Amino acid sequence: MRTLILAALLFVFAGGAFALTPQEGALDPEQEARYRTLIHELRCLVCQNQTIADSNADLAADLRREVHTHIAAGATDDEVRRYVTDRYGEFVLYKPPMTARTAVLWIGPFLLVALGVLIALRMLRRPRAVATPAPTADTERLRRLLDEEER
Template structure:
């Protein structure tokens, strides 16, 4: 069983090396960086580097082809976003259509802090606070004793 797994791993490594044999070391680094930055549209929580979905394999091949064609990283990102939209990027650009995506977490935090502040303020107003008014208590006791 162990020998079979070893042979299978060896075959996979040779196959992967043969596929990327046309890359220079710099191109291989660019490829790994780019496929790590692009989101799998099928899985949505994985990069195309980590996904086994057919669409992710297609996107990896497109990135590979464009790197070999000499396109820059920005040109490749522009091509992919033109085809699939900003959602394909893990770090979409800050523009009017993505403002809510970038600012949403901060707005939700501000809203939560505001609601918590209102809640705490109401609780402290309703609860008796601090030292009791001794003069007021003395008058109440005097009235009761009469």
């Protein structure tokens, strides 16, 4: 009897383990492709170096669920992006748009490389100090001093 009750309880509680996650159902192939693209464009706010597609964080799972829900409801990609950025800021976008606020992010690396090239060119073009030979009088005097020490 115990075995039967245990089996019934396992059957009841195991149903949740086999339930479809939002990512697995309710989207047609075109919506699924859009969903996959969007979750690879959004940054996990917990991990910060991963997209929400790659992250196992709870917040990333919530964001994936939100994206799925919006796409299933018929929202466009821009509407989903706008919803997420309104809620979490532009930092959530893995590739932020070029705006006045993000210009430094887009232009900064090129400016640093250009600055490095300019510094390297200046260093290469700078006249180098040439070693001048010691005056012969000093050389003769040094020889005499060394000869005196040896005696």
